[in-house]
Amino acid sequence: MIIMSVPRFWRKQIARYNLVGTHCKKCGEYFYPPRNMCPACRREGEIEDFKFSGKGEVVTFTVIRTAAEGFEDQTPYVLGIIKLEEGPSLTSQIICDIQSIYIGMKVKPVFRKLGQDGEQGMIYYGTKFVPEKC
């Protein structure tokens, strides 16, 4: 099972590695994952790249015990929706004791391996989150 083809992953590598999203200069809205068209201003919008601080809090979460294909060796893992301090929310894994996580917990980003295509295949890296105090 290939998690994602090389060009497809590589295309958004900077966004995944460095939490680079976009910002609409017209309305001031921030987007992560990045959007090339502002959903509010549409054709009138002015989009530029924006690097997020990565500080955020847990909106909701779950502990995945039956994994998606390619993630079997990671179970149990915490998956959460994190609201970044600049506004947008994203989905990511949260690395912490599964008993200690709670809604509203402050988190910060870390650079981590996301997955791997078997023994010989590509390794995917990206941003996961850890408790701010850790």
Add this chain to the structure above:
Amino acid sequence: MRDVAIIGVKNTCFGEQWDRSFRDLVVEAGVGAVDDAGVVGERIDSMFVGNMSGGQFVEQEHIGALIADYSGLAKDMHVPSTRVEAACASGGLALRQGIYAVASGLDDIVIAAGAEKMTDVPSARASSALAAAADREWEGIMGATFPGLYAMIAKMHMHKYGTTSEQLAAVAVKNHYNGQFNPIAQYKSPITIESVLKSIMVADPLHIFDCSPITDGASAVVLAPADIAHEFTDTPIYVRATAQASDTIALHDRRDITTLDATVSAGKRAYQMAKMEPRDIQLVEVHDCFTIAEICAIEDLGFAKKGEGGIVTQNGETAIGGRIPVNTSGGLKSCGHPVGATGVKQAVEIVEQLRGEAGKRQVDGAEIGMTHNVGGSGATAVVHIFSRNR
């Protein structure tokens, strides 16, 4: 625009059907619905087939033509056949496209079908195929699964409104109870709250018994202009509303994690089109891919106040004989969820109910019913309202 009626319906059995192929299932449903309508093949003007992922489940695309061919409608009659896809809402959309075709006046007799053959691949492969209904690049890559996404909705619902695991389980218990009276259901055995809570955890707080199964099955309906429906049947069921709405593909981009705004919006459009309110609806088939999904659905469609879906279920208000019976078929949970078929199966259930042919699961005197079909974690919602009287 012309009024539209359903004049024939058919579901195949739902379940693991090792001995039957994708095309076997669709042909059985299609032929059954045409038989039920008493229509001759020559009168069929077009077909729409809801199918989420023939490509991933049976490595077959070009589903429309395949179905026309194996139904005997391609080689001589060349009946146009279109595949419609919106993940788990594919069936509801196929129905809606069929209604459009008849309402527009371009076509008279139209087949709307839905089908999925999911057990030809291992269940891990099937789960990954289903995960393609979410955002592959920004949810799937992080290890999100479908149960995981709905689990995050459930977690938030519990946090915000105090919904309990017992209330989630009550949805599964009710739907399994109803399913035992449905001859096509995948699971015909009642379960208890305890058995749900003791079943293995898939993604906290969802146990395996909070999840709908992987299913093979197909469903079909025959549509006709309301004005000629009585030529075919004494009990045509009329389409009073067809509505659809979109929302963000990723759960994390929603306005409120515990509300499916697409459901709210499609529901409002449907009520407006039918000139009805939630209290006019006598039964509803909602998209209970997970127990939490039914709780959100009955809230978002106006059958319970926001946050009270769990309590309402626990109180028995959504049981057969209750204030608003929900998922008399057993729902996706107990009847099964062949993703492309589900939206059409829901309509078949409502038609059987409004005709008074639902046997032991019959809602007494039902005249108006609704269906609600969701794609992904809520990026597409389709709502239909049907009535016995025009």
